[in-house]
Amino acid sequence: MVKLIGFLCVLLLLAGACNTVKHLKEGEYLYGGAVVAVKETPNGQSAKKLVAELEYLLNPQPNKKMFGMFRTKLWAYYLGQRHKRGIRGFIGRRFGQPPVLYNPAIPQNNRTQLENYLFNKGYFEANVQYDSTRKNKVIDLTYQLIPNRQYHYNSVVYQTDTGKLGQIIAKSNSESLLKPGNPYNTEQLQAEQNRISRLLHQQGYFDFTPADITFKADTAQQSGTINLFVNPQMQNNGLPFAPYHINNIFVYPEYSALYAATSDADTVVYDNYHFITSQKVVRPAALANKMLLQQGDLYSQKKFEYTLNHLLQIDLFKFVDIKFKKAQPDSAHLLNAYVYLTPDAQRELQVEAEANTVEGYLGSVFNMTYRNRNWFKGAEAFTFNLGTGIETPFGQTFIHTFEINGQAKVQVPKLIVPFRMGKISKYYIPVTNLSVGYSFARRLQQYSIGLANFNFGYDWRAQKSVQHIFNPAFLNFVQLITADSAFLAQLDENPQQKRSFTNQLIFGSNYTYIYSNPPPEGKYRNYLYFKSNVELTGNLAYLLFKTTDNSSSSPHELLGVPFAQYLRLDADLRRFNYLGSRNKQILVTRLVSGIGIPYGNSAVLPYVKQFFTGGSNDLRAFRLRSLGPGVSQAFDTGTNAGNFDRTGDIKLSANIEYRFSLNTYIKGALFADAGNVWLFKGDEDSKFRWNSFYKQFGVGSGVGLRLDLVFFVIRLDWAFPLRTPTQGWVIQKAQPFAKDWRRDNIVWNLAIGYPF
Structure with missing residues (x-):
């Protein structure tokens, strides 16, 4: 009965959408749209492509139709006009579209537009005529095109x-x-x-x-x-154009609209640059090193653009403007350059939060970041990040999982190296990074683990689409601080997992390659994003032990702590496909893979370097680190001891997400995710096997809403599992109207930014 009533309501809605012209006044006609017909196909040209190009130029656009037949938006508009308040008024305001009325000027305006377009494409002899048809107070237009030859x-x-x-x-x-x-x-x-x-x-x-x-x-x-x-051509005065050279360069590091009223500014000359400054918030040398415009050089548009980009990249200024004025007399062909820099806030504090729910647990993450853009007055950026995360069962007051981490990072806008680097784009500023940090995690009735880290490296671009990140030295110290007896007993039954929780030193090098070719602002073309990482650790120390220590003891230790030795590779490939001409529909696909190979001094990967899946940016229908390895049966959930994180040596995952626009700021999404992790060594259920891995994926799906303010995105995703590695397909067991099923299966992810 309910289905029948719903079907009848849809029929009534469509019937009303068919009869919208009854609301038109006397003498008014609805514009039904236009089509272009090519009478003679031009030689060597695709008539279909030409018609598509020309129809895109036609204006105005008629009222939209559902299924090509029903003007439901126009019906909603008239509904809202008759009922200003209540649900019907809301439907009219939110979904309605005013009538697009026929105007006698439309056909001639479009005809002129089509002829001009064809002329600009070389169809100098094109002929465009139009016909109109009127039916039930709706006027449709047909443009008959004879392009003739193309020059x-x-x-x-x-x-x-x-x-x-x-x-x-x-x-x-x-x-x-x-x-x-x-x-x-x-x-x-x-x-x-x-x-x-x-x-x-x-x-x-x-x-x-x-x-x-x-x-x-x-x-x-x-x-x-x-x-x-x-x-x-020649100049207006009849003289030939002449090249100009740069004369004086004046830099205003504290420029503002009120700068002219400032009388206490000093002029500091450094390396032939004239700095007009009163506060001296940044050292002249730091800015001079970022400017490619130099006194005596030929004027160059490229150097102007590079200088502009460099000054924006150091992130000290809200606005950067460079103007050129001819020095007098003009016969000398000299230019004075004026560099106007409007400072941004030197310090900022940023706060982010995320939340998700799954399997009776509520998880939340809070991050706070302090940033000083000019720490030592040389455009060095200092960042301190403090993050916390908790996970607690619904209806309980105790915290099941607690994490806290802090990191301090300094970015110097140049490469500090004793040797020459490879190809570096002059358009981008290379950066030297130095960071130290510590993180602590506590699992109730399981363990407490700490991770201290140090990193030194470089970040540069070889070209606009290619970025390199090379860290020649990083150090991690992993310490198992406490472990409950029940957790230790669980580890004793799983030697592979036990070895990954031992205290370890991790030191080595890593390299990241990033390729991305997004379209320019306002352009919508398909593009790729690819990121790959390789990490090597422990090789020099292991070689040193092998050459100086003949003992067979293993693993070798430094300062009483075993050091890790492994090769870790991972890759992330994404493709963005625009399905519409104006960025309203995007299909995004992603493939992620990773593999970690312990050898030499290590039998397993360190816990902090193992792969995991699940969470708000991965498999959104599953809690973070809740899948795998392989088809291992779920640990005993009756006690917290069995609920430690699920990780592996190998990871494969895939995502597909259809993004669409609901209005200017609200976006929607439909998505599906799949993936899992596996071990190299372990029992039969957890090992990776070529003939069965594809049968062991966890699969989830869902819908999402995003508040997209361009500079800030808040995302809410609702997901549920379709398949689990241990139970197979579970979609047939779905009971969306059952409270218990929703509590155990629905995952809410509240996060900042897009998932990928």
């Missing part, structure tokens, strides 16, 4: 003189965007103007603009072809 370049001639400017252009002809045989294209002509202008800006021609390149097209000699002539 192509027969020849492209650069008419340059023998002067320096002409020589620069002539040498770059091989890079020209205009090639014989290419179709005429206005956008391509503009792109060529910009290319030549930018080329000359790198050679000091400050005054030269794209408009100083003109084109002459001759179509008279051969049917359907163009002889194109490219002409650089």
